[in-house]
Ligand SMILES: Nc1ncnc2c1ncn2[C@@H]1O[C@H](COP(=O)(O)OP(=O)(O)OP(=O)(O)O)[C@@H](O)[C@H]1O
């Protein structure tokens with residue numbers, strides 16, 4: 185079995201004001217994996233993420249990086265943070281430099297790269313996030329979505345092995361959201377492990393290959409999306425709705441239009457294909473409608 | 477503050493080497509302060525004004541408004557210098573008798589006040605030139621080049637950023653309050669304002685903590701390292717600066733130090 189890049193065991197954390205944010209969390213992430221973390225507001229997603237990068241120190245349980253436990257000395261932490269990048273939920277908290285270029289190069293320079301290499305890395309990250317034209321703009325005159333992309337670029341430029349995205353598509357326009365998701369796919373193809381939190385079940389269903397459902401600081405369900413999103417009881421506990429693909433599939437099998445033993449389609453395209461295959465009589469009809 | 481910052485980034489001189497702008501600033505402000513003369517001060521004001529409006533293309537209305545601000549302060553300050561109180565007879569241009577005192581304006585006092593006013597305004601206009609054409613990011617480069625301790629520079633960068641966070645947060649809170657009638661009359665106004673101050677403090681504190689966390693997440697080790705954009709010195713500009721400041725000094729010599 186492959187060693188997970190990051191793993192948490194029985195992680196617990198209580199904020200100084202007594203809020204019990206995490207109550208024994210176990211998650212695992214291997215290279216190239218795409219994980220979605222879902223849960224209602226205040227479920228503990230952001231708190232969990234802050235542990236994966238060593239910002240918060242667990243009060244119980246442990247975090248393992250490449251199989252070895254993190255010991256929270258300076259050296260361990262630095263090694264962890266080099267390899268695990270986190271894009272914060274609120275870009276405001278991540279941007280602090282006066283100009284976009286400076287902010288994106290901040291991480292690479294901290295890694296010890298010489299100026300010209302840091303610049304190259306930053307330029308590449310800015311190209312990937314589509315913010316090359318914002319290069320010399322001051323960070324405080326950017327729109328929210330632009331700030332979000334700058335904060336993503338700031339992490340990409342460090343080329344970490346694991347990237348954590350806390351609600352990457354919140355407040356982005358639909359086009360930009362799609363581009364961001366495509367970027368996440370591209371990163372995972374490069375072999376990076378990616379964790380994303382989101383409230384968008386359709387997006388999570390399409391994108392993830394493993395899903396964790398968080399509620400009240402605990403994992404109440406996990407598994408492959410086709411499995412997790414069929415568990416209406418889990419979804420109810422997290423106040424999540426069923427992804428539209430799964431809902432349509434359930435409706436079609438229930439009404440006999442699709443065979444009951446058919447596996448759950450992975451995405452919209454698969455669902456449409458299934459519909460076309462299942463009703464051979466209507467297939468040419470569909471085609472004529474398209475062409476007409 | 478915000479207005480100046482806006483033009484600092486968008487003006488037509490923003491791509492010029494910050495060192496050149498800094499040298500122009502230092503040379504001109506030195507001339508203005510050292511050669512205490514009406515003509516020179518006036519020339520400095522016109523020169524920097526022309527540079528800001530014609531070269532940097534900052535709208536003249538904006539520049540005028542910005543200049544009026546310190547000018548109004550200066551007028552008040554200079555008035556007290558212009559007016560002389562005395563028991564003795566003297567040549568007054570204009571005077572009132574207050575008991576055994578005479579309060580009035582003497583030609584000497586007037587000249588002194590005029591000189592002081594224009595000299596201060598000249599210095600301010602130089603400062604405006606620098607502030608309106610040089611964004612903070614470039615200033616940092618200049619300060620580094622001047623070997624200012626990095627601690628000071630880092631503080632400056634962070635404070636600069638936090639000022640905007642503070643202003644923005646205050647703006648958000650204010651909007652949120654007034655959209656729910658928080659400022660409909662004096663009483664609710666006072667109440668809202670006190671809440672604004674309090675939550676601004678708490679929020680800024682939280683914000684500064686998360687900013688610190690985010691810094692840590694990107695391997696911050698107690699030193700803020702930045703790349704600096706490379707600018708090229710332009711000999712034409714240097715020549716222009718020497719010519720302009722030379723002309724200022726020459727004018728002063730020819731005018732005989734008036
Ligand atoms: N700095 C803090 N101090 C005290 N309590 C906190 C702090 N940050 C978060 N909490 C609390 O911890 C719990 C988990 O918060 P967290 O931010 O992890 O939720 P989340 O799942 O990210 O929610 P969202 O979807 O709204 O982003 C919440 O009850 C929250 O009120």
Ligand SMILES: [Mg+2]
Pocket residue numbers: 229230231273350
């Ligand atoms: Mg969150």
